[in-house]
Amino acid sequence: MTELTKLHYPLNNNLKVAEPQVLVMGYFDGVHLGHQAVIKRAKEEADRLGLPLAVLTYTPYPGLVFQKLPLPWHDLTPLDEKVALLSKLGVARVYCLNLTSMLSELEPQSFVDEVLMPLSPRVVVAGYDHLYGARDKQADMAHLSNYARNRFDVVTVAKTALAGQNHKIASRDIRAALADGDLDFVKASLGRHHETSGVVVHGDARGRTLGFPTINIWTPEQESLPAIGVYVVSVTILGQQVMGMASIGRNVTFGKDRPVTVEINLLDFDQAVYGEPVRVKWLQRLRGEVAFESAEALIEQLERDRQDTRNYFEKD
DSSP states (O other): OOOEEEEEEOOOTOOOSSSOOOEEEEOOOOHHHHHHHHHHHHHHHHHHHHHHEEEEEEEEOHHHHSSSSSSSBSSSOOHHHHHHHHTTTTTTTEEEOOOOHHHHHHHHHHHHIIGGGGEEEEEEEETTBBBSSOOOOBBBBHHHHHHHHHEEEEEEEOOOOTTOOOOOHHHHHHHHHTTTOOOOHHHHHSSSOOOEEEEEEEEOOOOHHHHTTOEEEEEEEOOOOOSSSSEEEEETTTEEEEEEEEEEEEOOHHHHHGOOOEEEEEEEOOOTTTTTTEEEEEEEEEEEOOOOSHHHHHHHHHHHHHHHHHHHHHHH
């Protein structure tokens, strides 16, 4: 199991990793294919040297420290999910460092001496565009070997792009695609389907009256949901994988200015599950949200959506 250690600068003087390790730097939101390429390159170094593989990541998202961004902020992968994904790639330890004004103004040499060296790196690996410390002081990968002063080796990993594209795979592009409901781009960039977590809570119970009972999901605020619309999903609940038809929307057929909710009609499943944790895998977008003229028209569309959902799983 991957060990998680939370750090704050200045680091505790008692923190000193006894054994050398290969250390990877990055925020790694989404742990997308570009991130995976960096981690895999570092794993090669760790295996070659017979050393453990560790990741130095940060919280919060760097943009929140360097500029004003709309709040609340939504990560593709909250820290616990990020750690789980890194574990699957062979990472033994994750150090999560609070990104603060003090840290962001640190001279790059001081960053190396006071942040990296206590972690006993034999090799430091990062993507070609990774920055650290004061960003106006040549705190980039091209200069890291100078700051290392022969205490560790540096490996810089080139960009990873999708087939037919020149620009690198980027978390910001994946977030934008998710906000547009473009799950094909999201999957292509992540190398897997996007997932969110949540808890089953009470809703209006309107779906039951329509013949489409739903579970209502409370999703943690920091997680990224797809755009408003209707989706094919796979839901992990009570240790089972269940087919589902999910709606993210405001139920505009029944009134204006309603809050956004996540409701899932689980196929071939009928159990009381209030309070149960769930994981939702977002597979395919079926359509956007529509204000129907009547409940009957809505039911007709839901019947089509449910059949489209079954068809998805039958061909998958």
